[in-house]
Amino acid sequence: MARSSYPAEVLTPEGQVYQGEVEMISTRTATGSLGVLANHAPLMAMLEPTELKLYKSGSENPGSAEVDRFAQGEGYLQVVDNSALLIVEDALRVDEIDRPALESRLEEARQGLENAEEGSEEQDRRRREIKRAEAFLAIGGEGS
Amino acid sequence: MASQKDVKSRISSVKNIQKITRAMEMVAAARLRRAEQRIEALRPYARAVRRMTRRTVEAVESIPNLPLLEEHDEVKRVGLLLITGDRGLAGAFNSQIVRAGNRRAAELKAEGKEVVWYASGKRGVSSLEFRGFDVAVAHQGFTDRPAFANARDIAGDVATQYVDGKVDRVEIIFNHYESPLTQTVRENVLLPLQEMAQVLAEAEGEVDEEDASDHDGSEVDHHRSLWIYEPEPEEILQRLVPDFIEITIFRALLESTASEHGARMSAMRSAQENAGEMIDDLTLEMNRQRQAEITQEIMEVVAGAEGLS
Incomplete structure (x- = not known):
């Protein structure tokens, strides 16, 4: 039996990238992967950079499911009244990922981390940047 | 006196300039439209983040320590963030920002404070360096089409x-976009973050009122028990703070880009008008020259004929 669907919206600073019905949203929080089906309890979650998957149909069978994939940056997921709102910093289509740029950013962030003082805000920030770049690079690798 | 040929070649070079400025005006107009759309596109995101912050604040038991919202006890060093463009030929667009920055710096110095310079855009960076200032944080190469990642970089550095x-206050100076024809210089305090402090204060005010009226069924507990928070709302709130700065800076970058294209459009239009006037003048000059040459020739022919007779 097909799973019931619910409305979802993905907002980024560059505008809305998705609006429509989904059966399941798959993303990632600080504690691990998260899948949200219809009629979920009200939820507010902080998201980590990962591959965001919006299952539009056939989600019970991952092999043949119709899925919209995005490289998703840090952000938030809010589920209320059986509708989901994703507020994320980036949501790129997999073919929009700029691998060389990411690699150079990763390198830069690693160097910055080495030079950063222990316990400073700078250190914290570089770590987040490394996490983002690594997550995006992992997605690009799978897709090709 | 310039010969007819010289004047002719000057006319054609001015005509070329006119063509180039017309092309630049059209390019600026197209980019302006795109920049306007991007300002619009940011709005729902900013609104969603603000709304989420309010909900999160309602859910927290106590507002955690947020260093970006706290005022420093003593303001000794003030960071000035100038938002300019990478390219010139846009009228007063860049220079009015640098001028405003210098005026503000003079005021701060008069109060006995030190100024730390931050700049975005090649024009701002180079004119500050030309004046012999040390630019602590410089970002450039993207002002034609700033991405959110650029705003994140700047926000990260400044925060x-x-x-x-390293600084006790940060002020941002940028061109606020009003319409294609008008851009006004805005000077805002970026850090400590007032916009978010305001949201917090509003939410706290509501809590206090409820506490005073009835103690048993507070709205806050109600919210917290219904929602699942992943992680705790206190942690979410901490992450929301930098988002506010990023959005503020991104909006300033987008407005600055729209203003730049607007300013360039009007600068190019008046350049075209000037070129048109110049062509008229030069054409007049050329006709006068030609007339003089013809007169000269006729006089020579007549003189020659008289000599023969």
Whole structure:
């Protein structure tokens, strides 16, 4: 039996990238992967950079499911009244990922981390940047 | 006196300039439209983040320590963030920002404060360096089409400097976009973050009122029990703070880009008008020259004929 669907919206600073019905949203929080089906309890979650998957149909069978994939940056997921709102910093289509740029950013962030003082805000920030770049690079690798 | 040929070649070079400025005006107009659309596109995101912050604040038991919202006890060093463009030929667009920055710096110095310079855009960076200032954080190469990642970089640098105590206040100076024809210089305090402090204060005010009226069924507990928070709302709130700065800076970058294209459009239009006037003048000059040459020739022919007779 097909799973019931619910409305979802993905907002980024560059505008809305998705609006429509989904059966399941798959993303990632600080504690691990998260899948949200219809009629979920009200939820507010902080998201980590990962591959965001919006299952539009056939989600019970991952092999043949119709899925919209995005490289998703840090952000938030809010589920209320059986509708989901994703507020994320980036949501790129997999073919929009700029691998060389990411690699150079990763390198830069690693160097910055080495030079950063222990316990400073700078250190914290570089770590987040490394996490983002690594997550995006992992997605690009799978897709090709 | 310039010969007819010289004047002719000047006319054609002015005509070329006119063509180039017309092309630049059209390019600026197209980019302006795109920049306007991007300002619009940011709005729902900013609104969603604000709304989420309010909900999160209602859910927290106590507002955690947020260093970006705290005022430093003593303001000794003030960071000035100038938002300019990478390219010139846009009228007063860049120079009015640098001028405003210098005026503000003079005021701060008069109060006995030190100024730390931050700049975005090649024009701002180079004119500050030309004046012999040390630019602590410089970002350039993207002002034609700023991405959110650029705003994140700037926000990260500035916030880090604030939290690590390198500056005690940060002010941002940028061109606010009003219409294609008008851009006004805006000077806002970026850090400590007032916009978010306001949201917090509003939410706290509501809590206090409820506490005073009835103690048993507070709205806050109600919210917290219904929602699942992943992680705790206190942690979410901490992450929301930098988002506010990023959005503020991104909006300033987008407005600055729209203003730049607007300013370039009007600058190019008046350049075209000037070129048109110049062509008229030069054409007149050329006709006068030609007339003089013809007169000269006729006089020579007549003189020659008289000599023969």
